[in-house]
Amino acid sequence: AQSVTQLDSQVPVFEEAPVELRCNYSSSVSVYLFWYVQYPNQGLQLLLKYLSGSTLVESINGFEAEFNKSQTSFHLRKPSVHISDTAEYFCAVSYSGGSNYKLTFGKGTLLTVNP
Amino acid sequence: KAGVTQTPRYLIKTRGQQVTLSCSPISGHRSVSWYQQTPGQGLQFLFEYFSETQRNKGNFPGRFSGRQFSNSRSEMNVSTLELGDSALYLCASRGGSNPNYGYTFGSGTRLTVV
Numbered sequence: 001a002q003s004v005t006q007l008d009s010q011v012p013v014f015e016e017a018p019v020e021l022r023c024n025y026s027s028s029v030s031v032y033l034f035w036y037v038q039y040p041n042q043g044l045q046l047l048l049k050y051l052s053g054s055t056l057v058e059s060i061n062g063f064e065a066e067f068n069k070s071q072t073s074f075h076l077r078k079p080s081v082h083i084s085d086t087a088e089y090f091c092a093v094s095y096s097g098g099s100n101y102k103l104t105f106g107k108g109t110l111l112t113v114n115p
Numbered sequence: 116k117a118g119v120t121q122t123p124r125y126l127i128k129t130r131g132q133q134v135t136l137s138c139s140p141i142s143g144h145r146s147v148s149w150y151q152q153t154p155g156q157g158l159q160f161l162f163e164y165f166s167e168t169q170r171n172k173g174n175f176p177g178r179f180s181g182r183q184f185s186n187s188r189s190e191m192n193v194s195t196l197e198l199g200d201s202a203l204y205l206c207a208s209r210g211g212s213n214p215n216y217g218y219t220f221g222s223g224t225r226l227t228v229v
Contacts, residue, residue, distance in 0.1 A: 036220075041222075043119075043121075043205055043220035043222045043223050044207075044220040046218070046219070051215060092158075102148065102160045102163060102171065102173070103148075103158075103160070103218065104160070105157055105158035105159075106157070107157045108157060
């Protein structure tokens, strides 16, 4: 069965510090990988995605994630966080072929940026 | 371009009642998916509709059902509500089956069953 593991349920950091949110997935087939962010009382917003090509993908607000096929990982990083990055982050996977209609999500990582 | 619109935003229902949630996708999007989000189980796939046809259903009891109309708007129905159905229900739409399209999520309907 498809599964996504986010290794940390909560990550507290200080403002301007670097952060890494970890994500591993289980799969033996081609995958598409996503990071979504959820602010309180809101839906999910797509942060970045890996479909194919370069294994390093970036978002417009300074986040980046690297697809590592051998380690089945897609960790999210930011070199310097802001208070406004406080939110819950979800890693998700969908699979190529006929089953790419759904996303399988991890349990989420709550990133709290403290001043 | 308007986003995905879900109504109502908040809902309180009593055990045993039924509820209908509505989702209007982005104009031109024919695929609509529904997810349930709870603190314990996280985000779980309910079902997806494409051009009025349900393409697949997640692992939920038959009390959860849905449909899609010709204008791509979708409704989700939960009958005989249980306390455990309290959750944030999220709808997402995308322009096609190709993952390049990506999913756009609405703000959700928060259902509380008392």
